[in-house]
Amino acid sequence: MSGTALVVGGASGIGLAVAKAFVAEGNQVVVADVNAEAARSAADEMGARAVAMDVTDEASVAAGFDGIEDLRTVVSCAGLTIPGAITELPLEQWQTTIDVCLTGSFLVLKHAGPRIADGGSIVVISSLNGRQPGAGMGAYCASKAGVTMLVEVAALELASRGVRVNAVSPGLVDTPLTAGLSIVPGLTDEYIENTPLGRAGRPDEIADMVTLLASDKASWITGAAFDVNGGAHLQRYPDVLGKLRAMVP
Numbered sequence: 364m365s366g367t368a369l370v371v372g373g374a375s376g377i378g379l380a381v382a383k384a385f386v387a388e389g390n391q392v393v394v395a396d397v398n399a400e401a402a403r404s405a406a407d408e409m410g411a412r413a414v415a416m417d418v419t420d421e422a423s424v425a426a427g428f429d430g431i432e433d434l435r436t437v438v439s440c441a442g443l444t445i446p447g448a449i450t451e452l453p454l455e456q457w458q459t460t461i462d463v464c465l466t467g468s469f470l471v472l473k474h475a476g477p478r479i480a481d482g483g484s485i486v487v488i489s490s491l492n493g494r495q496p497g498a499g500m501g502a503y504c505a506s507k508a509g510v511t512m513l514v515e516v517a518a519l520e521l522a523s524r525g526v527r528v529n530a531v532s533p534g535l536v537d538t539p540l541t542a543g544l545s546i547v548p549g550l551t552d553e554y555i556e557n558t559p560l561g562r563a564g565r566p567d568e569i570a571d572m573v574t575l576l577a578s579d580k581a582s583w584i585t586g587a588a589f590d591v592n593g594g595a596h597l598q599r600y601p602d603v604l605g606k607l608r609a610m611v612p
């Protein structure tokens with residue numbers, strides 16, 4: 364890949380690893396994140412540029428793309444998880460998850476499409492939960508299933524310009540997003556038991572798939588979702604809801 368790569372949600376976890384991998388390959392990188400301070404410090408450290416971007420706000424997304432020259436790669440990593448049973452989840456928490464994970468991906472695709480160079484590559488981070496249901500994960504599962512389908516539609520719509528659009532679907536990866544899981548007794552163990560390769564992933568292992576998809580080595584790949592999860596899609600998702608309920612006295 365040459366040109367500029369924009370990594371949305373690039374201040375932490377998987378996005379941060381993706382941004383570092385692009386810098387290591389010698390690319391110009393722009394780190395975009397709602398946490399402007401974290402984006403700036405991450406960008407300064409790796410020799411990239413930072414922009415503030417809230418993926419739930421269309422004007423903010425559009426402004427984040429402004430001024431980026433020779434845009435060849437866009438990676439959409441922004442996300443969050445709010446667990447809760449469908450029968451109990453407050454509408455506001457459902458909406459927040461959908462806004463960040465699904466509508467955020469839509470807005471990044473919407474504004475990346477017209478700005479990315481012909482032949483460019485867009486990668487959206489979906490999840491194991493885009494294909495595997497988990498009790499207590501309704502909002503996140505629905506949003507990520509939507510992301511995977513949105514990527515397929517975007518691939519159809521942008522193919523005439525040679526722009527490729529793919530999804531990467533991680534399983535459990537050690538990041539700040541998942542650090543809090545350790546307070547739920549037995550949850551991480553159940554994830555690992557259901558991961559044939561027997562461990563959580565590292566952010567750089569997701570970045571490796573993203574950089575491959577951004578490269579010419581993936582020149583005939585579009586509209587696909589890639590499981591990067593140690594084989595976890597072959598087994599079952601942990602009982603998040605049961606474990607959360609067991610914590611309530």
Ligand SMILES: NC(=O)c1ccc[n+]([C@@H]2O[C@H](COP(=O)([O-])OP(=O)(O)OC[C@H]3O[C@@H](n4cnc5c(N)ncnc54)[C@H](O)[C@@H]3O)[C@@H](O)[C@H]2O)c1
Pocket residue numbers: 371372373374375376377378395396397398416417418419439440441442443463467488489490491532533534535536537538539540541
């Ligand atoms: N870590 C995992 O186990 C895992 C598994 C499957 C999928 N994912 C997905 O990978 C992506 C990255 O997750 P992570 O684990 O690196 O999490 P993380 O919390 O470390 O990083 C997420 C980043 O997104 C940013 N962000 C959140 N809301 C935003 C918004 N409205 N606008 C712009 N940026 C925003 C955060 O500030 C943060 O920098 C997410 O889409 C997540 O759903 C993670």
